[in-house]
Amino acid sequence: MAHTIANKEKLxxxxxxxxxxxxxxxKALEDEKDCFKILQQISASRGAIHSLMSEVLDGHIKEHLGSHVSDKERDKEIENLTxxxxxxxx
Amino acid sequence: MAHTIANKEKLxxxxxxxxxxxxxxxKALEDEKDCFKILQQISASRGAIHSLMSEVLDGHIKEHLGSHVSDKERDKEIENLTxxxxxxxx
Amino acid sequence: MAHTIANKEKLxxxxxxxxxxxxxxxKALEDEKDCFKILQQISASRGAIHSLMSEVLDGHIKEHLGSHVSDKERDKEIENLTxxxxxxxx
Amino acid sequence: MAHTIANKEKLxxxxxxxxxxxxxxxKALEDEKDCFKILQQISASRGAIHSLMSEVLDGHIKEHLGSHVSDKERDKEIENLTxxxxxxxx
Structure with a gap:
């Protein structure tokens, strides 16, 4: 998991x-704030989750499928990834 | 925000x-756990965010676009929603 | 379906x-072209489908949930939409 | 592009x-059919595009990142994929 270590603080x-x-x-829900603003906040958190996924996936592919990895290990990781x-x- | 109040505890x-x-x-990241498991956990949290969005959106549409809402209010909410x-x- | 009529040519x-x-x-697949380019093309067509969905949905909500619609009709459409x-x- | 050849007919x-x-x-749009049915059809075609993407991506990763690929070629494909x-x- 070297790639995650490298970016650990950022992640x-x-x-x-x-x-x-x-x-x-x-908090907005507990305080019964404007419902539309809650929807906007959920939409923003969805975007942030996508960015997190994209970044971890990027590092994972580079680290675990790259040419420094053994053939056996890579074949297993390819199955997992797909x-x-x-x-x-x- | 009556619809959210109704489902407040559930949400x-x-x-x-x-x-x-x-x-x-x-925690998995801090402990440098298996990277693939982290990807699976992010994928699961993405699914949970989508379900949350879907549920709040459902309640929002029923509450703010329904026939009990004034025409002026509904027109504003339709703009927001789209x-x-x-x-x-x- | 007046909204679709209005935008019919565009859609x-x-x-x-x-x-x-x-x-x-x-054609790229039949000619066995570069596989990565095929992925890029599928990704682009996905984006175009999303835009189509977004545009038809926008018109649908404005036309079928607006204040000119009967309460009974609107309630039915709200069920369908959610x-x-x-x-x-x- | 051997993987695509293998699944060519299916794709x-x-x-x-x-x-x-x-x-x-x-046709539904030209005939001004029920707008909600059109939305359902677009939603279904979105699902079909996702399945196509998923299948081509699966074959692509197995074929172009596998252990039979040269290190140089794989590094290039990893860049493209991410x-x-x-x-x-x-």
């Missing part, structure tokens, strides 16, 4: 930001 | 669950 | 364009 | 089916 910040967005949605993408791209 | 539980998923991703969907459906 | 052009994109993907969005936003 | 059938769906949407996914996963 942890992204996750903290998304948790902050969700706490803000939670199966994940099938679910994610529904 | 708050959903949000708490997504925050829990994100804390678990955060604008939000344009962004969300990209 | 028909969009659909023709997407069909053209698919014919181009079909059910469609649940499927589409998975 | 061509998928594309023909999506073109058929679009022709049906086109860049495509960034766009597609927005």
């Amino acid at each position: 942890l910040l992204r996750i903290k930001k998304i948790k902050g967005q969700l706490s803000s949605i939670e 199966s994940l993408l099938k679910t994610y791209l529904r | 708050l539980l959903r949000i708490k669950k997504i925050k829990g998923q994100l804390s678990s991703i955060e 604008s939000l969907l344009k962004t969300y459906l990209r | 028909l052009l969009r659909i023709k364009k997407i069909k053209g994109q698919l014919s181009s993907i079909e 059910s469609l969005l649940k499927t589409y936003l998975r | 061509l059938l998928r594309i023909k089916k999506i073109k058929g769906q679009l022709s049906s949407i086109e 860049s495509l996914l960034k766009t597609y996963l927005r």
Whole structure:
């Protein structure tokens, strides 16, 4: 997981930001704030999750499918990746 | 925001669950756990955000566009909704 | 379906364009062209379908949920719309 | 592009089916059919495009990133793939 280590701080910040967005949605809901604003906040957190997925996936492919990886390991990771993408791209 | 009030507890539980998923991703990343499992967890949290959006949107449309709403209010909400969907459906 | 009539020519052009994109993907596949370019073309046609959906949905909401619609008709359309969005936003 | 050759007939059938769906949407629009049915048809064609993308991507990753590929070629394909996914996963 070297790629994640490399970007670890950056990814942890992204996750903290998304948790902050969700706490803000939670608070807006508890305070019965304007419903349309809640929808906008959920939409923004969806975008942030997509960016997180995209960034972790990018690092994962480079690290686990690259030419430094053993053939056996790569074949296993290719199976995992294609199966994940099938679910994610529904 | 009566519709959200009606489902408030249910929605708050959903949000708490997504925050829990994100804390678990955060921890897996800090502990440098298996990268593929992190991708699966992000994929699951994406699904949970979509379900939250779908549920709040459902309630919003029924509450703010229904026949009990004044024409002026409904026209404003229709503008808001179509604008939000344009962004969300990209 | 007045809203679609209003934009009918524009929407028909969009659909023709997407069909053209698919014919181009079909030809590239028959000619065994570069696989990555085929992926890029499919990605572009996906974007075009989303734009078509967004445009028809926009017109549909304005036309069928607006204040000129009878309460009974609107209630039916709200049921239809929320059910469609649940499927589409998975 | 061996993988696409292997599945060529199956993929061509998928594309023909999506073109058929679009022709049906086109006709429904020309005949000014029920607008909600048109939305359902567009939603179905979106699903079919996702399945096509998923299938071509699956074959692409197996064929172009597998252990039978030269290191130089694989590194290039990894760059292409991660860049495509960034766009597609927005």
